[in-house]
Amino acid sequence: MPAYHSTFLGEDTNERVVGNLCLLPFHTKFRGPVYPPTQDYDIIDETLDLFRANSFFKNFEIKGNADRVLIYGILFVSECVSKLNLSTNFREAQRQLSNLALDGFKLPGDIGFPLNNLYLPPLTKNDYELLRTYLQQFRQETADRLLKRIYADDTNGGPSKYWLAFTKRRFMNKSL
Template sequence: MATNTIISPAIPSMPAYHSTFLNEPDTRVVGNFAVMPLRTKFRGPAYPTADDYDILDEILDLFRANSFFRNFEIKGPADRTLIYGILFITDCLSALATKAGGPPPLTEAGRVLNTLALEHFSIPGDPGFPLNSLYLAPRDRSEADLLRAYLSQFRQELAVRLLARVYSDGADKPSKYWIAFTRRRFMNKSLTSS
């Protein structure tokens, strides 16, 4: 059973950043994972948002700051979405950094991250999901299908937006200020089994 265990921050004087979407009204929740509206061109169950800023923008904005924390107090479903996104970004950066010959040029990086976003992945409740202690499983098969479709859409859009930031100077070389975070493991966790 997932809990809201309060874990003290690694650096007491500087708390981790939480989602600003914690108090959003009418947020769909599957298990205890917030299915937030997205600004995306990918098909899926996420409601479109009229706002210019969505949960994926927040994940990208908070990724580097939160990567320094090994502990994180979960305050609600939007924080679980934030955690998942931060861990997915870590997996994306690791995939780019571990390519033979160093980080790939932008077009190859797009293929690498698209493959990572679409490859089979576990969802909360699956035996292979590494964060089952923090997430509740969906109640039934229809909720599980909704969550899997949402996470597929979420991962594809997040990968595209990450590439825009990592390769922001237009060069075929990624920013060292993003690739440097492949050594950091938020909450000492990973979405991959390795």
């Protein structure tokens, strides 16, 4: 059974591309360069929907630039889930994931970025800054939506055990 690919593969030709990462639109409440999409379902919803299914796969064939956004999102969600444990309450989890989303992170082309063989670096300094702000906004919104899903049952108690079961899984044997 093959891994699940992005449904936005046809739309990635209409969007701006930095390196070979497509800057897909998504709904967000955070400040950044992203504009809202025309439909309700966006790349972050797709990332969160496909995270658990795709985390079982060690190989992933990239069919387009939207798949690269999906890969980055799944690896970021994996990193977020690994930061949580059963005793983490909602407020503490919110603080941890907010710090994780905003802390310094590597971009394609940077030394130490684990997926440099899959991503092309930005060509200009403006593209580099655009990619940094896009990914920062992407990480913030993903962490926020992930918290809403993990703590959907009870915001006073602990996280869902069905999400935390994936703390040891590594998609493509990689991590950010």
